[in-house]
Amino acid sequence: MNKIKAVLLDFGNVISEQQDTTCFDRMASLTGLSRDVFVDGFRRYRSEFDRGTLPGLEMYRNILNDAGYRHETSAQASEKGPSLDELTERLLDEDLTAWTRISGPVTEWALGLQKNGYKIGILSNMPFEFLERFESRVPLFLAVDAAVFSCRVNLVKPEPEIYREAVKALGVQAEEIVFFDDIQINIDAARAEKLNAFLWTSLAQAKKDLEPLLA
Incomplete structure (x- = not known):
């Protein structure tokens, strides 16, 4: 087996804490629509x-249009309400802010691995707007050896090419990388590209998965 030289991490629900799903309730309150309109629309x-x-902004216009929302007849369209x-x-702000709770323990763990000589990378499905607002506020974004964000390469997981971009960015062989992601289809795609990939369920489990490979 190849010696492990790099650890590659997803952002959402790995480096970040779980999404604050109360954002969908606030979206519903702002519009008078069901929270499911926003849950389903975001997925779509x-x-x-x-x-x-x-x-x-266009995405949320589409979601409102799909739901038949008519701003001019809503309570929000009053003289004092927002345009x-x-x-x-x-x-959009509710959406993006829901992902801003960063895990201190995961950050500390990753930086510790880096200090011990392992390259650390990020591979994330990430929109431009999140990076524009928060990239400079996430410690690992500034510290990692390589970061591949979907919006910057016009690829998304689980497309094979995005894993190849991450391997290239880290400058090691795919077999020398351990990848963690919280979505199984992304793990399966990474394994197809020869990365050592594990489903993220907790930091404690990730440490157990990683330890034998570093021994």
């Missing part, structure tokens, strides 16, 4: 949002 448009081909542009800005 997420891939192209992360790929960087669908701006966030449609302001409303979609608020919806």
Whole structure:
């Protein structure tokens, strides 16, 4: 087996804490629509949002249109209420902010691995808007040896090419990388590209998965 030289991490629910799903309740309150409108709509448009081909404001306009939302007849369209542009800005802000709780223990663990000579990388499905607002505030974004974000390469997991981009960015062989992600289909795709890949369920489990490979 190849010697492990790098650890590659997903962002959402790995480096970040679990998404704050109360954001969907606040979206519902802002619009008078069901929270399921936003849960389902986000899933429907997420891939192209992360790929960087669908701006966030346009995504939320689409979600509202799909739900038959008519701003001019809603309570939000009163004289003192926000314009449609302001409303979609608020919806996008709720979306992005829901991912900003960063795990201190995971950050500390990854930086410790880096200090011990392992390259650390990030491979994440990530929209432009999140990076524009928060990239400079996430310690690992600034410290890692390589970061491949979907919006910057116009690829999304589980497409094979995005894993190849990450391997190239880290400058090692695929077999020398351990990858953690919280979605099984992304793990399966990584394994198909010869990465050592494990489903992330907790930091404690990740340490157990990684330890034998570093021994």
